[in-house]
Amino acid sequence: MAGGKPNARQKMINLMYLVFIAMMAMNMSKEVLSAFGLMDIKFENNNEAATENNAGMLANLETKAAEKPEEFKLAAEKANQITLVSQDFYNYIESLKSFLLKEGKYEVDPDTGKLPFEAMDKTDILDEAWFTGDRLTKEGDKVMARIEKYKSDIKEILGNDVKYQSAIEDFEDRFDTTPVENNDGKKLQWLDYHYQGFPAIASYTKLTAMQNDVKLTETNMFNLFLGNTLDEAVSLKNYTAIVIPDKNAFFAGEKFTGRVVLGKYANVTPTALSVEGNSIDLSREEAIDSTGAARIEFVVGNVGEHDVNGQFTFKEDGKDLPIDFNGRYVVVPRPNSATISADKMNVVYRGVTNPMTISFAGVPDNKVNASAAGLRRGNGTGKYLMNPGSGREVTINVTATLDDGSAVRDSKTFRIKNIPKPTGTFSGQDGTVKLPRNSVEIGRLGAKLEDFDFDLPIEVTEFKMKVPGQPTVRVSGTRLNAQAKNALRSARRGDGIQFFDIKAKITNNSSYKLPTVSPVFVELSN
Template sequence: MAGGKLSARQKMINLMYLVFIAMMAMNMSKEVLSAFGLMEAKFASSNLATTDRNETLLADLERKSEEKPEEFLVPAAKAKEVSNASEKFYNYLETLKNDLLKKGKYTIDPETGKLPFEAMDKTDILDEAWFTGDRFTKKGDEVMANIESYKAEIRRILGEDIKYKKALESFNDLFNTDKVPNKDDKKIEWLNYHFQGFPAIASFTKLTAMQNDVKVTEAGMMNLFLGNVLTDAVSLNKYQAIILADKSAFFAGEKFQGRVVIGKYAKVPPTGLSIGGQAIDLEKAIDSTGAARLDFSVGGVGEHEIDGKFTFLEDGKPLEIPIKGNYVVVPRPNSATISADKMNVVYRGVTNPMTISFAGVPDNKVQANGAGLSRGSGMGKYNMKPTAGREVTINVTATLDDGSKVSDKAVFRIKDIPKPTGKIVGQSDGKLPRNNVEIGKVEAILEDFDFDLPLTVTSFKFKVPGQPSVTCSGNRLSGAAKAALRKAKRGASVQIFDIKSRNSGGPAIKPATPAVIELAN
């Protein structure tokens, strides 16, 4: 720990580690525990003071960002992000300290405001909460996850800017959680090395010291952002990469074409602005950055040009800067594509209507094919008449404006037409007069079926209790069936079953469910 000129804070940290080592070689005396307590109090006091300074620095940056946004807006935004991330992690460390006090049943003296340093000698509080065998507990994993999350957030805020490289290196060193070699030169996890087996006051002090690291990091970042703004003002960092697209809308699969230039907004107020020959009200159009906002009705579907000019006063003479650009108008969507993932079903033997389209591609450049699929009438309309198999795949190919092709596919399950319901005189059960049954028409009805598919009954069987069943052709009772019906007693239940039917030009239909009728007379 020697070598070089150390700051007072680093000397304090080094002293803490020396005390750690000393505690390994001696019994934990009250004096040693009190030393940790005094050290924790100093860190806590430093944290309060640093918090006040950080708030002042942040307020100064925010004020400067309003006065000189071109110089301080970005640094102030980064400082705010650092402040939020640091506060979140600082508060999390505070919850760990509170948990330690609660589990150890330690209370702060209400008169002195101090912890019971000499009584905080337990070593099993965090050992049981954070460690199990050679692994972390769920809580231990949570602690490491929060540390890594804070580190990742600070790295994201600083990014890859070369100006922040040294600050990032210092931050990574300060919050280095790599494995650490123990006294046997065996590398162990960072969390084990710093917290396992230590008395409660040592762990509590370590957490406060880590909070101090957070506050010091925050202060360093604030000063970094404040100290770099003058350099930024004369460097290319004050310029922006501005993308100038050849058009403001592109179709899927189309190549993006445009230019990237380095520039920045001019704060010089223009004396005139016109678009398409129409003068624009400067008071409403120019924002705080010097940019002009355009607000006009677009033309019809297709590509359109923007033609105008900016007028400035330079050397007492008007200077015109041409405005050139274009934009693309695409049709406003008026329908949504909604599908039930488990309901991709088509029925065998019927014409299944389908709508097939490819987003952003006209219908005449979309091709779809599949077994039994044919073009229908209308934009994107198709008809599917599946035959053999249990599945059918529909492949769709679209040709983009640049001639390239994209494709997709969907798989549909093929189902047979469901079993129809057998009926006579519109009833499948219940009571009917004998005469109604004798002259009634037998039907096979597809109830709750999505398609209007009329079926013609070709044959059925008729059964009267105590008599043999009679096979009938067509959809009405034969003479033999009528004779059997006349012999049936009042209240008897007659059955019409094995009802066979067909659809013109369609596949075989399953026999309908039987109809059971009680004779009312």
């Protein structure tokens, strides 16, 4: 409202507003208000009984801690810590209830010992204290902060111990303060949804109910520390059927083998994780998923079946609890290339060592065996060397042994071809060559394989030389001998010197007989 003295119209509006509020209050059923009051009494009685019961359990824990410190000392310490933070929060809620009574001027009837439930219909006490427009006041923020502090204190006391995970989840549900959707589909803040616009007795009863949640938290935690939750832990309804295959890859048509077991997914964060002796960083993003499963990453080995071993570490009873795990996986070749073959080009050459790669998809090299005439293993995974002998074809047979001991077989036939006819060269040039006389005298006769996939070292062993008007000279080796040089001296400019009947051999395989090398013609340029 603006400052200054209100005029007659404003006074009338204010009076109508007061009448409207009064009419709303009259419409609030006295029976409903009394019902809230009766509920409050029940909660108060329950809280008194829980306080006495919890004190007994705490004393029992302390006695056990004295008798068996290794088993119960830590639990008793946690129980005492929970009692302190719970009592502090319980007292804070009691102060909120006292504030509500004081502001509403509500007092306990000395004759009945009860509050005036039917008169506690005011809605403005907490509305003005905790809410301002669509936001919370400082006092409203303080209420939410105290609730969140209680939650964080309890979880900090319990820590990451795997035994307490289920209790923490129940505790989170009990004090869930996430926004709530109302009947109109609008999301309201938790405090707004539960306390704004409610009559004083309703809010008072809800605060008593929150105190009851505090006592229930103590009860559940003390039972957990005493080991009274065993039945819940072992109940089969809390387990899931889990399929564990004997390996993580199977071939088409192979029999699936594995086990079906009962197990539980524990939504518990481990304190450490290692795989094959290497630590895994649990602080990285998505290291632990919503079910508590830890994601592991490592570079897999070669093609074939492998074991994977590691260790989970959790906190239990204040001590590290290591849990070993092991599994198996199968590595198959990465499909990074297509298999393309020309059906008419499956050829190996006689006289040379043909390198080959032989593998069986999904089977490690040590379980693959290939055999054929002239075939032997080379260096490297899947590497073989083929030296074909006589005949026109050779068949390579491949056998692979699968993990179940069964064998699969395949074969492929290759045509055997001879090394093509070499081309003669003089001083590195082939065909018709134009050279001066001096270059011919010192030149070297050679041979090469044109457009051949193998780089074969070929050496000329002998040849024949023909100079016009001179008898043919037979020469051993690659250079002109004295007789050939004498015949060359009689040649004139423009004469064609013919080198033919050239014999050559493969340097590292002299037993193979190469075809006769094609002739070379040299024209004298001077």
